[in-house]
Amino acid sequence: MKKLNRIILFPIAICFTTGAIAQKKTVTVKSKPVIKSETRISIDNNDSANGESEIDYRDEGGHKYHMYLKNDVVTDLTVDGKKIDEKDYPKYEGTIKKIKEQIRKDREQAEVDRKQAIKDQEEAEADRVEADKDREQAEADRREANEQREHAREDMRQAEDDRRQAQQDRKQAELDREEALKDRQQAEVDRKLAEEDRKVFKSIVADLISEKIISSEDKLFNLKLTDTELTVNGVKKSNTLHQKFKTKYLNGKHKQVMYYSNNRESGMSYQ
Structure with missing residues (x-):
């Protein structure tokens, strides 16, 4: 049996999300640019080994779509339990196109978020290493103070300065780790909001079609x-x-x- 990546798609909607909150600029981490509001829809998707994905989709009218995509090509399509002949695929091109476009956008956004998370983790690790180095330097300064009694007071002051710096670096490393966690949590909030707005939009479109105000979503x-x-x-x-x-x-x-x-x-x- 082929191992497939299964994606559950709920009605697609379009929403404006407020820009990601700009991070507070620190000594070791540059602030992120504020992202302008944009149209964005989030759908989880990861390609399977053979590049084929299984997709389930239900519109607000209750119609169920089940399809397989391989290399961005529909290889199988079922609507409301009825298998659709390949020659009839063009009738569903609008829905197929929206789903494929959604998957593409979500993959791009997921990659951006993944790279940002990695970057934040790397910066936090660099700060931790720097804090360790500062602590080692403070210890070296204390040993030097014992060896050179005539410079004891000066060396002790330097050791204290290094200790304070090490403490600041540790605090900064903790702040960076917390910021990385907030970014992941915000990404999840944005995904849920996009899902809710997507449902509302699909519901409105379905009602407009039901009232015969428009014939399809692309006519709105x-x-x-x-x-x-x-x-x-x-x-x-x-x-x-x-x-x-x-x-x-x-x-x-x-x-x-x-x-x-x-x-x-x-x-x-x-x-």
């Missing part, structure tokens, strides 16, 4: 949902429809939902 170019109106693709919708969407999506957590999409970019924001 802009949306505005506030306490007073619902506008889709520049057209203001009825009070009845507005009330329905308002009740479902402006439930106290958000005061309005905005979405836009063009040839260059797309994004969704909540207030």
Whole structure:
């Protein structure tokens, strides 16, 4: 039996995440640049040995997609338990393209986060080594003070200075380790927020399709949902429809939902 990498995809959404919190500049670690808000979706993915991945996906309409990807090519596709002939794959190209694009983005982000974590760990280890060296130097200074009595006072002051420096270096090493942990925790928070926003977006799209306002997700170019109106693709919708969407999506957590999409970019924001 082939060993496959299994990925569970929930409805894909687009969200604006606030930039990563810039790290406080220290003696041994440069501050990270503040990352501007960007469209980002996180999906866990690791290629198996033979390069084939197994993907499960359920949209807000309840439709289940099961597929295999090998070298970015769909090798098998099942929708709602029904195996799809290869000649019919183009009918699902929109969904397939979004999933593949999502996987690509998440792999890139995972690699960036992995490299940053390694860098933080290396810097923390370097600080620890430096602290050890300072402690050794302090001990050497104390021995020198015993050997040279005439310079005892001067050597003792130097030893004390070295001790303080060693203590500072130890504290800095601990701060760096804590910062690396915070980065990992923030990455997990961002992933969960992206997942929640992805579900909300998919739910809105599914409702718009159900109400026959749009025929598919790629037909949604802009949306505005506030306490007073619902506008889709520049057209203001009825009070009845507005009330329905308002009740479902402006439930106290958000005061309005905005979405836009063009040839260059797309994004969704909540207030």
